Amino acid sequence: MHPDLERVLFTEEQILARVRELGAQLSRDFAGRNPLFVCILKGAVLFMADLVKRIDIPMEMDFMATSSYGESSKSSGVVRILKDLDRGVEGRDVILVEDIVDSGLTLAHLRDLLYHRRAQSVTIVALFDKPEGRAVDIQPDYVGFQVPNEFIVGYGLDFAERYRNLPYVGVLKREVYARS
Numbered sequence: 001m002h003p004d005l006e007r008v009l010f011t012e013e014q015i016l017a018r019v020r021e022l023g024a025q026l027s028r029d030f031a032g033r034n035p036l037f038v039c040i041l042k043g044a045v046l047f048m049a050d051l052v053k054r055i056d057i058p059m060e061m062d063f064m065a066t067s068s069y070g071e072s073s074k075s076s077g078v079v080r081i082l083k084d085l086d087r088g089v090e091g092r093d094v095i096l097v098e099d100i101v102d103s104g105l106t107l108a109h110l111r112d113l114l115y116h117r118r119a120q121s122v123t124i125v126a127l128f129d130k131p132e133g134r135a136v137d138i139q140p141d142y143v144g145f146q147v148p149n150e151f152i153v154g155y156g157l158d159f160a161e162r163y164r165n166l167p168y169v170g171v172l173k174r175e176v177y178a179r180s
């Protein structure tokens with residue numbers, strides 16, 4: 001385990017097993033609809049890569065980046081589009097692939113934006129869900145794991161751009177964010 005972590009919450013094996021299940025479920029539920037999987041950069045990039053390998057129906061991918069928490073571990077509540085989709089979504093079944101839902105502000109904003117652009121449907125897939133953090137009424141349609149209200153890193157999730165490369169997910173030691 002990385003020395004900056006307090007404990008591991010999910011091992012690489014546990015994450016991949018759950019991602020495989022989500023892929024099978026999405027493949028069944030979206031058969032015949034050529035869904036557009038939209039990865040929310042950068043946190044969801046590892047999840048997206050593992051998930052799409054488990055999709056066995058025709059599908060497409062695109063990427064979007066929104067403003068992050070910066071170097072802080074708390075939400076600013078501000079959602080800014082840093083990189084938009086390459087193509088329009090009119091009439092498409094869009095699947096938003098997100099690392100973690102906390103306040104829900106990011107996803108509520110993106111969902112509204114995509115419906116405004118006339119997507120046929122917007123489905124939210126989040127690997128992690130922190131239901132206690134919610135500031136707006138939004139629930140992901142598919143969730144990998146529920147997590148406690150603690151700051152987690154690894155498997156795409158960062159603190160100040162670090163730890164995204166860890167193949168597992170754990171809770172960061174308090175002294176690590178107190179330090180910066």
Ligand code: 5GP
Pocket residue numbers: 043068069075098099100101102103104105106107150151152153157158159
């Ligand atoms: P929301 O808009 O739901 O508050 O925030 C969602 C985004 O905040 C996530 O996509 C992620 O980038 C960041 N975030 C929320 N909770 C955590 C956490 O526990 N760890 C990390 N690394 N990022 C988090």
Ligand code: MG
Pocket residue numbers: 040041042043044098099100
């Ligand atoms: Mg994210």
Ligand code: MG
Pocket residue numbers: 043068069070157158159
């Ligand atoms: Mg971040």
